[in-house]
Amino acid sequence: MIELRHVSKSYRRGDQRVPVLQDLSLKVRSGEFLALMGPSGSGKSTLLNLIAGIDRPDTGEIIIDGRDITRLTESELASWRSTNVGFIFQFYNLIPVLTAFENVALPLQLISLSEADRKVRVTRALEMVGLLDRMDHTPGELSGGQQQRVAIARALITDPQLIVADEPTGDLDRQSAQDILSMMSRLNRDMGKTILMVTHDPKAAEHAKATVHLEKGQLERDAEHSA
Amino acid sequence: MLVLNLLFRNLWRNKGRSLLTLLGLVVAILAFGLLSTVVGAWYAGAEGASNARLITRNAISLVFPLPLSHADRIRQVDGVSEISWANWFGGIYKEPRNFFPQFAIKAESYLALYPEYLLSDGERQAFLKDRRGAVIGRKIAQTHGLEVGDMMTLKGTVYPGNWEFQVRGIYDGRQSSTDTAQMFFHWEYLNEEAKRRALPRATNTTGVFIVQIGEPARAAEISLAIDALFRNSAYETLSETEKAFQLGFVAMTEAIVFAIQVVSYVVILIILAVMANTMAMTSRERTSEYATLKALGFSPRFVAGLITGESLLLAVIGGVTGALLTFPAAAAFVGSIGTLFPVFEVSRDTTLAQIGLAVLVGLIAAAVPAVRSARIRIVEGLRAV
Numbered sequence: 001m002i003e004l005r006h007v008s009k010s011y012r013r014g015d016q017r018v019p020v021l022q023d024l025s026l027k028v029r030s031g032e033f034l035a036l037m038g039p040s041g042s043g044k045s046t047l048l049n050l051i052a053g054i055d056r057p058d059t060g061e062i063i064i065d066g067r068d069i070t071r072l073t074e075s076e077l078a079s080w081r082s083t084n085v086g087f088i089f090q091f092y093n094l095i096p097v098l099t100a101f102e103n104v105a106l107p108l109q110l111i112s113l114s115e116a117d118r119k120v121r122v123t124r125a126l127e128m129v130g131l132l133d134r135m136d137h138t139p140g141e142l143s144g145g146q147q148q149r150v151a152i153a154r155a156l157i158t159d160p161q162l163i164v165a166d167e168p169t170g171d172l173d174r175q176s177a178q179d180i181l182s183m184m185s186r187l188n189r190d191m192g193k194t195i196l197m198v199t200h201d202p203k204a205a206e207h208a209k210a211t212v213h214l215e216k217g218q219l220e221r222d223a224e225h226s227a
Numbered sequence: 228m229l230v231l232n233l234l235f236r237n238l239w240r241n242k243g244r245s246l247l248t249l250l251g252l253v254v255a256i257l258a259f260g261l262l263s264t265v266v267g268a269w270y271a272g273a274e275g276a277s278n279a280r281l282i283t284r285n286a287i288s289l290v291f292p293l294p295l296s297h298a299d300r301i302r303q304v305d306g307v308s309e310i311s312w313a314n315w316f317g318g319i320y321k322e323p324r325n326f327f328p329q330f331a332i333k334a335e336s337y338l339a340l341y342p343e344y345l346l347s348d349g350e351r352q353a354f355l356k357d358r359r360g361a362v363i364g365r366k367i368a369q370t371h372g373l374e375v376g377d378m379m380t381l382k383g384t385v386y387p388g389n390w391e392f393q394v395r396g397i398y399d400g401r402q403s404s405t406d407t408a409q410m411f412f413h414w415e416y417l418n419e420e421a422k423r424r425a426l427p428r429a430t431n432t433t434g435v436f437i438v439q440i441g442e443p444a445r446a447a448e449i450s451l452a453i454d455a456l457f458r459n460s461a462y463e464t465l466s467e468t469e470k471a472f473q474l475g476f477v478a479m480t481e482a483i484v485f486a487i488q489v490v491s492y493v494v495i496l497i498i499l500a501v502m503a504n505t506m507a508m509t510s511r512e513r514t515s516e517y518a519t520l521k522a523l524g525f526s527p528r529f530v531a532g533l534i535t536g537e538s539l540l541l542a543v544i545g546g547v548t549g550a551l552l553t554f555p556a557a558a559a560f561v562g563s564i565g566t567l568f569p570v571f572e573v574s575r576d577t578t579l580a581q582i583g584l585a586v587l588v589g590l591i592a593a594a595v596p597a598v599r600s601a602r603i604r605i606v607e608g609l610r611a612v
Binding site for chain 1: 229230232233236237240515516519520521522523524525526527604605606609
């Protein structure tokens with residue numbers, strides 16, 4: 001369960017503080033696939049970043065599985081992210097000099113695991129996204145859709161409960177986007193992952209079980225969602 | 228292993244930039260090594276000098292001779308165990324660029340005072356018996372292709388005219404720091420020839436006395452005692468240990484040595500700036516990757532370690548290559564300058580300094596980019612293009 005209580009966030013622009021999220025409260029149940037929509041600057045990416053623990057609110061609490069992550073130190077937060085959150089970015093954010101296998105294996109460096117177990121896990125994750133035959137390819141040798149599938153395998157490798165995706169299909173052609181969204185739906189349906197997805201695309205949002213609209217840093221409709 | 232792979236592959240990501248930086252590093256470390264070796268060569272004479280030998284010369288200047296009669300009086304000084312003398316000849320062998328020092332020596336006593344010049348008994352005897360005989364160091368023999376029995380003609384500058392010698396021995400150095408680029412011949416030959424040729428130089432004189440003392444700790448006291456003997460005479464003396472005497476020569480050119488040392492460190496500063504620029508560009512280009520790593524849960528220290536590791540790797544490759552290349556470069560350099568530097572060896576200290584400085588350059592160059600990348604906020608880093 002994810003719960004945001006009276007969360008506010010603003011950014012400094014010169015001498016001014018620009019509010020992005022204002023007194024926002026939201027509950028997302030475990031196993032939810034929630035789409036966050038809204039115009040540019042509405043604060044949806046900021047909201048995603050706060051829930052993923054890569055940014056901190058000015059005020060308010062973010063409680064995830066009973067733990068207020070706003071109270072964690074930087075190193076505690078980093079450790080929490082490594083086991084609890086999987087990231088899918090718009091531009092994939094793979095390390096260009098590493099192969100697909102190595103990119104997927106990267107988060108496992110933070111976990112104590114034997115080399116054999118590591119290999120099994122990575123192979124399984126790549127198999128799940130249908131890229132086992134491309135495991136030795138670097139991102140530059142893969143298409144956009146394939147790169148995003150590698151990113152999904154990387155997001156899943158530590159078996160986190162929460163997957164955050166910021167415009168995961170924003171850089172893809174229609175067919176690849178469809179494949180990625182179907183894959184995310186399967187992760188939610190078959191593996192019970194909680195997925196939060198920021199998107200501009202209403203068609204992409206249709207794959208989610210629920211949609212939240214943000215407008216000028218505030219939720220437009222009811223903040224309670226259930227699977 | 229994966230992290231090491233990442234480090235190595237990152238290093239060659241921008242091959243052109245990495246290779247140019249590496250080339251700069253190799254050249255800088257090589258230049259530092261060669262310049263340090265030149266400085267070391269400058270001090271080599273003093274390093275190989277002994278504190279158990281005193282040099283007594285004319286108090287006014289080394290240019291002025293001392294009468295040979297001083298020898299008997301010096302020998303009487305308490306603490307003096309042996310005395311010999313030597314005269315700078317200053318001849319030219321074939322061409323001025325073939326410079327090497329030549330000394331007219333009181334042969335038997337001089338060779339006894341310098342056991343570091345290794346000469347076979349047969350060659351020693353042959354030299355002692357032949358008034359026109361000469362002993363040359365191994366470096367001279369190798370440089371000019373001379374062998375025992377060969378004739379050598381020197382064109383005198385201090386003592387005009389042509390002077391003929393027959394090589395009777397080739398000496399080696401007991402240690403690698405022993406000067407084997409000198410030539411010795413009989414003082415008696417010089418003295419008699421100077422008389423015969425009616426040269427304007429005074430006869431029965433010498434340039435310096437070499438005085439052996441039993442107790443090096445008494446060097447200052449004995450030096451004072453020797454100089455006191457000739458105070459207020461026409462030929463006052465100045466005595467000092469051989470080491471101090473040699474350092475006096477270095478001091479005459481200290482400004483040059485200092486300039487060389489400054490240049491050697493300036494070269495390192497320049498490559499430090501180049502390396503720092505390379506690492507700054509590298510880390511700026513990878514801001515989004517470092518932010519991604521932090522988002523995945525890697526610590527700021529890990530990110531800083533990646534940058535520092537890459538910089539160190541580059542520095543160590545460049546440093547070790549530069550240090551290794553210093554040896555053939557020094558050999559080529561000394562081959563082209565002949566016997567100008569009697570001892571020109573890349574010392575262990577120089578090699579260690581080269582590698583140490585390379586590591587230091589790697590660490591300093593990475594410091595600012597590493598701290599900046601470690602501190603970058605993830606959300607800002609992810610937005611970086």
